[in-house]
Amino acid sequence: MTDTLDVIKQQIGDNPVLLYMKGSPNQPMCGFSAQTVQAVMSCGRRFAFVDILQNPDIRAELPKYANWPTFPQLWINGELVGGCDIVTDMHAKGQLQPLIEAAVPADEEE
Numbered sequence: 446m447t448d449t450l451d452v453i454k455q456q457i458g459d460n461p462v463l464l465y466m467k468g469s470p471n472q473p474m475c476g477f478s479a480q481t482v483q484a485v486m487s488c489g490r491r492f493a494f495v496d497i498l499q500n501p502d503i504r505a506e507l508p509k510y511a512n513w514p515t516f517p518q519l520w521i522n523g524e525l526v527g528g529c530d531i532v533t534d535m536h537a538k539g540q541l542q543p544l545i546e547a548a549v550p551a552d553e554e555e
């Protein structure tokens with residue numbers, strides 16, 4: 446349990462933009478994850494992801510740590526932004542792009 450929490454904290458701390466999702470960006474395994482990853486990808490910056498279907502321990506522990514019951518979860522700069530509803534809404538309002546651009550400056554891209 447403690448180990449899983451350490452892994453989660455490290456992932457969140459190490460990655461300025463991190464998406465916990467079902468499946469992968471190229472092969473999302475749920476419509477909520479598909480919509481969310483599409484919004485994140487459209488912002489054109491590199492981001493990390495964790496497939497929680499491949500990591501049942503994280504699937505079990507993260508909702509408690511995050512105080513957020515479902516997936517996907519988008520974390521930016523160590524803070525939970527939200528799930529599919531919030532992320533797609535922010536994207537529609539033009540609020541997601543500036544947030545991601547600020548977290549991952551273009552000149553840090555490879």
Ligand SMILES: N[C@@H](CCC(=O)N[C@@H](CS)C(=O)NCC(=O)O)C(=O)O
Pocket residue numbers: 467475477504514515516517527528529530531
């Ligand atoms: N309204 C939610 C939809 C996400 C959702 O309902 N996710 C469910 C089904 S994919 C979930 O993660 N359930 C817990 C689980 O599968 O571990 C959002 O905005 O993210």
Ligand code: FES
Pocket residue numbers: 467474475476477
């Ligand atoms: S896996 Fe069934 S709604 Fe996401």
